[in-house]
Amino acid sequence: MRTPTSNAEQQPGDILWDDIFHINPCGFAVPKNPLPELSTHESRGFSLDPIYEYKGFAIKCDVPYRExxxxxxxxxxxxxxxxxxxxxxxxxxxxxxCRVGLVMEIGRPLADYIKTISDIEPEKLRVKNExxxxxxxxxxxxxxxxxxxKPANFLICQDSKIRLCDFKSGRPEDEPVELWGPLVDDLGGTAFTDRYQNKHREQYVPPTRNDDWYALAISVWELYTGKTPFESISDTEELRDHRRTGQTVDxxxxxDSETREWIRKILREGDALA
Structure with a gap:
């Protein structure tokens, strides 16, 4: 359990942890009553930080203060x-x-939606543009x-617009670069997904716009192919070695030639062998 660090006053829209969760005999926080899971974050084969549906909202707990x-x-x-x-x-x-979680609008994960539009070119173009x-x-x-x-961090919201989620690796552009290393240590590491990153991305180097653009290009490749990038590589270290050589998606x-060349341009700017 992370050490709580701040006080908060309850406001409209807030939910009390004790109304939903309790600590089970094994010492884990679990819902008092079964709740639908909207999504989970996968890490080394284990499901971590489930996002639950509760009273029409998405509930995400154990959120780092940075997020x-x-x-x-x-x-x-x-x-x-x-x-x-x-x-x-x-x-x-x-x-x-103490604030320990987020109460959010429920959205449809883009990673799921793109599987349903594999043969609908106009819709893929619309999604890409959004x-x-x-x-x-x-x-x-x-x-x-x-x-x-990555596609899993885009949501189709209730107004049908596409928005981003999961900001624990985010940073303001004007944040001093030297703060990033201590921040990473304080949070116990930052989360980014190797499959979508360029060869230069490292945990202790603050992310930049170019990193976002590179990952977006890989995400658009996934949108148009319906495939997970480097899906044949399951070992994390092998995947990191692979991207550090500049290898990228096919x-x-x-x-679609226009989309293909748009992806190629961005990947090459990230020093990929595209």
Whole structure:
């Protein structure tokens, strides 16, 4: 369990952790009553940080404090945050209520949706343009970098617009570079998905716009092919070695020539052998 660090006053839209969860005999936090899972984050074969549906909202718990700030900074480029999950800790009575999770709008994961439009070229074009637009707005209007662009981190929201989620690897563009290393250590590492990264991406190097664009290009490749990049490579270290040589996805699988050349241009700017 991470050490709670701040107080919060309950506001409309907030939910109390104790109303939903309890600690089971094994010491794990679990729902008091069964809740539908909207999605899970996969890590080395284990499901971590489930996102639950509760009273019409998506509930994500055990959120690092950094993600609260970045989700707020993202504004309308991110899925709407309606409130926070607040928890009391008997070992930290001076803190009273602490923010430990997000209460968000429920959206449809783009990673699931693109599997349903494999033969609908106009819809793929529309989705591609919306993906590009929201990343551009994040960079230019919000002046921030996402840091972990991939189809799983795009959501189709209730107004049918595509927005981003999962901002724990994000950073403001004007944040001093020297703060990134201590921040990574404080958070116990940052999350980015190797399959979508360029050869230069490293944990202790702050993400940039170019990193987002490269990952977006790989995501658009996935949109147009319906395939997971480097799906034949399951070992994490092998995957990292593979991308560090500049190897990338097979662009011949993208049949739309304009999209294929758009992807190629961005991948080459990231020093890929495209």
């Amino acid at each position: 609260f700030d970045m989700a707020k900074l993202a504004g309308d480029c991110g899925v709407k945050v309606h409130g926070y999950v607040l928890r009391t800790y008997k070992d930290y009575p001076e803190l009273q209520l 993906m590009i637009s929201v990343v551009e707005r994040l960079h230019t209007e919000r002046r921030m970098v996402h840091g972990d662009i 662009l011949t699988e993208v049949k």
